[in-house]
Amino acid sequence: MKFSDLVLAYDRIETATRRLEMRGLLVDLLRAAEPVELPELLYLSQGLLRPEYESVELGIAGSLVQRAIVEATGTPTEAVRASVRETGDLGLTAQRLLLGPPARSSAGRSVRDVYEGFAAIARAAGPGSQEAKVAGLVDLLRGAGPVEAKYLVRFAVGQLRLGVRETTLLDALATAFGEGAADARGAIEASFNASSDLGLVAGVLARHGVAGLAEIRVTVGRPVRAMLAERATDLTELLDRMGGRTALEYKYDGLRIQAHLPRDGPARLFSRRLEDLSAQFPELVGELPKAIGRRPAIVEGECVAVDPGTGELEPFQEISRRRGRKYDLDRMQSEVPVRLFLFDLLLEGDERTLELDFDERRRRLEKLVTETDRVALATQEVVADLPAATAFFDRAILDGCEGVMAKSLAPGSRYRAGARGFWWIKYKREYTHTIGDSIDGVVVGAFFGRGRRAGTYGALLAAVYNPKEDRFESFCKVGSGFDDAMLKELPGRLAPYRTDTAPAGVATGLVPDVWMRPGLVLEIRGAELSLSPNHRAGFGRIRPGAGFALRFPRFTGRFRDDKSASEATTAEELLALYNSQVRRATPTDGERAGAEPPEPLHPKA
Numbered sequence: 001m002k003f004s005d006l007v008l009a010y011d012r013i014e015t016a017t018r019r020l021e022m023r024g025l026l027v028d029l030l031r032a033a034e035p036v037e038l039p040e041l042l043y044l045s046q047g048l049l050r051p052e053y054e055s056v057e058l059g060i061a062g063s064l065v066q067r068a069i070v071e072a073t074g075t076p077t078e079a080v081r082a083s084v085r086e087t088g089d090l091g092l093t094a095q096r097l098l099l100g101p102p103a104r105s106s107a108g109r110s111v112r113d114v115y116e117g118f119a120a121i122a123r124a125a126g127p128g129s130q131e132a133k134v135a136g137l138v139d140l141l142r143g144a145g146p147v148e149a150k151y152l153v154r155f156a157v158g159q160l161r162l163g164v165r166e167t168t169l170l171d172a173l174a175t176a177f178g179e180g181a182a183d184a185r186g187a188i189e190a191s192f193n194a195s196s197d198l199g200l201v202a203g204v205l206a207r208h209g210v211a212g213l214a215e216i217r218v219t220v221g222r223p224v225r226a227m228l229a230e231r232a233t234d235l236t237e238l239l240d241r242m243g244g245r246t247a248l249e250y251k252y253d254g255l256r257i258q259a260h261l262p263r264d265g266p267a268r269l270f271s272r273r274l275e276d277l278s279a280q281f282p283e284l285v286g287e288l289p290k291a292i293g294r295r296p297a298i299v300e301g302e303c304v305a306v307d308p309g310t311g312e313l314e315p316f317q318e319i320s321r322r323r324g325r326k327y328d329l330d331r332m333q334s335e336v337p338v339r340l341f342l343f344d345l346l347l348e349g350d351e352r353t354l355e356l357d358f359d360e361r362r363r364r365l366e367k368l369v370t371e372t373d374r375v376a377l378a379t380q381e382v383v384a385d386l387p388a389a390t391a392f393f394d395r396a397i398l399d400g401c402e403g404v405m406a407k408s409l410a411p412g413s414r415y416r417a418g419a420r421g422f423w424w425i426k427y428k429r430e431y432t433h434t435i436g437d438s439i440d441g442v443v444v445g446a447f448f449g450r451g452r453r454a455g456t457y458g459a460l461l462a463a464v465y466n467p468k469e470d471r472f473e474s475f476c477k478v479g480s481g482f483d484d485a486m487l488k489e490l491p492g493r494l495a496p497y498r499t500d501t502a503p504a505g506v507a508t509g510l511v512p513d514v515w516m517r518p519g520l521v522l523e524i525r526g527a528e529l530s531l532s533p534n535h536r537a538g539f540g541r542i543r544p545g546a547g548f549a550l551r552f553p554r555f556t557g558r559f560r561d562d563k564s565a566s567e568a569t570t571a572e573e574l575l576a577l578y579n580s581q582v583r584r585a586t587p588t589d590g591e592r593a594g595a596e597p598p599e600p601l602h603p604k605a
């Protein structure tokens with residue numbers, strides 16, 4: 001297929017207003033392509049070069065794309081910038097600037113040529129690679145007509161804007177290649193869920209039809225899309241939905257990890273969103289083969305931070321410090337040790353176990369795993385009545401989990417990749433009942449924002465006041481609850497408090513990007529108080545080496561300009577709040593519903 005034909009189809013798809021119309025256009029496009037070029041066409045149309053889990057990136061920054069437009073069109077940089085300011089879209093800019101006759105005819109350029117061009121840009125690495133990437137893009141642009149240029153540039157900056165979602169592509173594939181087959185859509189979706197690779201599925205479909213999909217197997221190195229849970233509002237509903245009997249597990253508050261273990265060698269770890277996390281958790285990569293006897297294998301679990309001293313589970317904020325990290329990996333391994341709690345088995349030896357019922361999968365998992373310091377089985381109990389379920393739930397909360405996950409034991413309880421349903425039901429503690437009132441926190445530091453928040457602060461370090469020591473002690477990093485207008489004005493509002501060094505009288509285990517003298521007071525709400533070595537509020541009062549940390553903190557939108565820093569919530573008040581919450585964690589469901597609301601921290605005037 002010619003690239004010029006592909007972009008004409010893109011143009012129609014982009015302006016299609018109805019899903020049905022979009023699907024029809026996609027079906028025509030899929031049918032017009034050669035089977036061998038279908039995988040590439042599918043990836044390109046999703047704005048990708050390879051399936052998402054491979055994380056292949058072009059690695060070309062917006063500024064370099066702009067430079068390529070300057071070079072390819074011979075337009076002065078200033079004129080390109082002006083056009084981008086006007087259109088807000090580098091792609092449209094390229095289209096406009098290329099409205100003249102192309103320097104070279106692009107009539108013959110195929111989808112495959114363009115794909116190869118982008119693949120070469122992605123491969124360029126090391127010294128001089130930036131120049132090579134720009135040159136590669138200039139080359140693609142020089143041969144392009146205006147509409148082609150628009151999509152080339154949009155692809156390069158990662159904003160294809162076709163608006164085609166996965167479900168629409170699956171529908172279109174079923175219509176284009178599934179004719180005559182029973183439940184083609186279901187079979188196609190199942191293959192995608194098992195392989196996470198739409199290009200692969202499309203290629204097989206085009207060559208061998210729906211029957212050929214059976215050749216796509218669950219394979220080590222290719223993540224299976226995660227099975228998801230529905231929720232219940234209480235344990236009674238949960239038991240009802242499970243037919244009165246279920247396997248309850250701790251619902252750990254961490255990162256989901258799907259671990260792929262080849263026959264020999266280190267494991268590969270994937271996140272729920274199919275990112276490769278192997279580099280961030282080298283200790284698991286090394287340890288998993290020791291814990292899992294029979295390989296190849298694919299297992300799934302939740303990875304949680306544990307207290308280095310006590311081994312107790314830490315809240316999500318702790319493990320999130322290890323996510324996306326590229327440096328200091330060794331230091332982080334000892335600072336934030338983790339444990340992986342395994343709860344499922346998708347492949348054992350060469351057998352795909354995800355087809356087996358849940359109790360059989362769990363039985364096999366238990367046989368397969370030798371627990372180590374870093375790899376364990378998820379705590380589980382089969383319950384058949386409310387008192388047993390409630391007791392298990394309370395134990396989960398006291399052990400630092402966010403609730404329970406129920407797994408169906410009914411026949412047919414296979415692993416449903418990529419699907420959400422009542423085969424798994426989550427029930428979390430009702431956080432909102434726990435912290436009844438807001439906390440007035442003093443800003444003592446700020447962290448620079450990234451992405452959408454570049455140029456302003458992404459989060460603020462908040463503290464409570466300890467009048468005995470005349471000290472401000474940190475208890476959370478708050479980044480949510482700020483709207484765009486507030487974010488914009490934050491740097492100005494905080495400017496009077498900025499200081500180059502840690503201010504006297506501020507106690508925290510964190511180092512913000514910018515320190516602030518205590519002065520500005522914010523109203524913050526949160527889910528509950530937990531303990532963390534990073535914070536100094538009530539340090540050591542409950543557990544040595546840890547202070548209170550507010551989970552899921554959120555700015556209410558109220559700056560307490562009416563309060564001075566020393567009128568903020570005190571450390572003593574946090575202690576009272578923590579104690580009331582521990583007492584409240586134990587009552588059963590029924591009791592909790594009728595419980596008194598907690599004492600407000602600041603009685604309403």
Ligand code: AMP
Nearest residue numbers: 249250251252255256302343378405426
């Ligand atoms: P949620 O993110 O609230 O929709 O809850 C689903 C998530 O809970 C899963 O994706 C897992 O990351 C996590 N989880 C924690 N413990 C378990 C468990 N025992 N079984 C399944 N998922 C769990």
